[in-house]
Amino acid sequence: MGLQCGIVGLPNVGKSTLFNCLSNAKAQAANFPFCTIEPNVGVITVPDDRLTKLAELVNPQRIVPNVIEIVDIAGLVKGASKGEGLGNQFLGNIRATNAIIHVLRCFDDDNVIHVDGSVDPIRDKEIIDTELQLKDLESIEKKLQKVEKGAKTGDKEQKKTFEVLSIYRNHLLEGKSARTAPVAEGDEEYIADLWLLTAKPVMYVCNVEEKSVNSGNAYVEKVKAAVKDENAQVLIISAQIESEIAQLESYEERQMFLDDLGLEESGVTQLIKAAYKLLNLATYFTAGVQEVRAWTITQGFTAPQAAGVIHTDFEKGFIRAEVIKYDDFVKYGSENACKENGKLSVEGKTYIVADGDIMHFRFNV
Numbered sequence: 001m002g003l004q005c006g007i008v009g010l011p012n013v014g015k016s017t018l019f020n021c022l023s024n025a026k027a028q029a030a031n032f033p034f035c036t037i038e039p040n041v042g043v044i045t046v047p048d049d050r051l052t053k054l055a056e057l058v059n060p061q062r063i064v065p066n067v068i069e070i071v072d073i074a075g076l077v078k079g080a081s082k083g084e085g086l087g088n089q090f091l092g093n094i095r096a097t098n099a100i101i102h103v104l105r106c107f108d109d110d111n112v113i114h115v116d117g118s119v120d121p122i123r124d125k126e127i128i129d130t131e132l133q134l135k136d137l138e139s140i141e142k143k144l145q146k147v148e149k150g151a152k153t154g155d156k157e158q159k160k161t162f163e164v165l166s167i168y169r170n171h172l173l174e175g176k177s178a179r180t181a182p183v184a185e186g187d188e189e190y191i192a193d194l195w196l197l198t199a200k201p202v203m204y205v206c207n208v209e210e211k212s213v214n215s216g217n218a219y220v221e222k223v224k225a226a227v228k229d230e231n232a233q234v235l236i237i238s239a240q241i242e243s244e245i246a247q248l249e250s251y252e253e254r255q256m257f258l259d260d261l262g263l264e265e266s267g268v269t270q271l272i273k274a275a276y277k278l279l280n281l282a283t284y285f286t287a288g289v290q291e292v293r294a295w296t297i298t299q300g301f302t303a304p305q306a307a308g309v310i311h312t313d314f315e316k317g318f319i320r321a322e323v324i325k326y327d328d329f330v331k332y333g334s335e336n337a338c339k340e341n342g343k344l345s346v347e348g349k350t351y352i353v354a355d356g357d358i359m360h361f362r363f364n365v
Helices: 015-022 049-058 087-095 121-152 156-173 187-194 218-226 239-246 251-261 267-278 303-310 312-316 326-332 335-340
Strands: 004-008 040-045 062-064 067-072 099-105 202-207 234-237 281-287 291-298 318-324 344-347 358-363
Touching: 004 015, 004 087, 015 040, 015 067, 015 239, 015 267, 040 267, 049 062, 049 281, 049 291, 049 326, 067 267, 087 121, 099 121, 099 267, 121 156, 121 187, 121 218, 156 187, 202 218, 202 267, 218 234, 234 239, 234 267, 239 251, 239 267, 291 303, 303 312, 303 318, 303 358, 312 318, 312 358, 318 326, 326 335, 335 344
Parallel strands: 004 067, 004 099, 062 291, 099 202, 202 234, 281 358
Antiparallel strands: 040 067, 281 291, 318 344, 318 358
């Protein structure tokens, strides 16, 4: 679907190391600022045990997983909103993404230079937040100027636009991001054309040392306290550990390494799954002898919209969808067995696809 999560953070917080672990697209990871200048894009496979289980049952010729795109964006410094450092480029790159993965340094290491001379994830977060908020404020002010005259002369639409923009403006002036602005449901449409940076959903990744990967540390606790009102997930990862895992060749070696650390799954796996949810995505499956495949949809898609992900003709000529729930497919072991036990339902155009549905579409063009 071409949806992207952008990895952002100050220089030298572990962004590129983490990106390297996520993707085969290798960003240069080095101990100095701005080692990532052009945004590196990695196409990342989304881990899903359900796809593996379906493949075991169906034994298809090929298996096709879901993917999302992760973009490693150049580090940002104070003054970026005014063009300092790589500011304009950074802000342009992040505007093109759908969600933000904000990496914060939460470890002490004298051998790794910090761009501001000391470790303080809250200060680091506020630097980036402030630069993004200033850029958003600039966008809001420009649109306010355009609609102000119409609002004063009584144009209802422009008056409403002015009122909503003013709420966002005041919220940003308080040092708060647009995503937490106190606007009525649906009023977000008045800023949709501005592609505000701080309106994008965000997840915070605390990059910690090995000993803190299970429990976190004082830095992590400060981050959790700082973002408690943002409705944002906080993920604890050690980029160093992930780098070591990435160098292991076999699944067994990686699993042994994780077991030794007391981890059920790698931080990278957790991050990919969390990024998928952050983008408000869901999965449905098609399962046949030629192919078992995971398809990416947005939460709330109807059956015709889901069919359109396969091909636009499927949506245009949609007749019905045959649906089997994942748990039923696993329980009975095949499509035919599900039919025989009354576990295949026929759904129309208004059916909302549930995550994990196994679907077959009937269409006519």
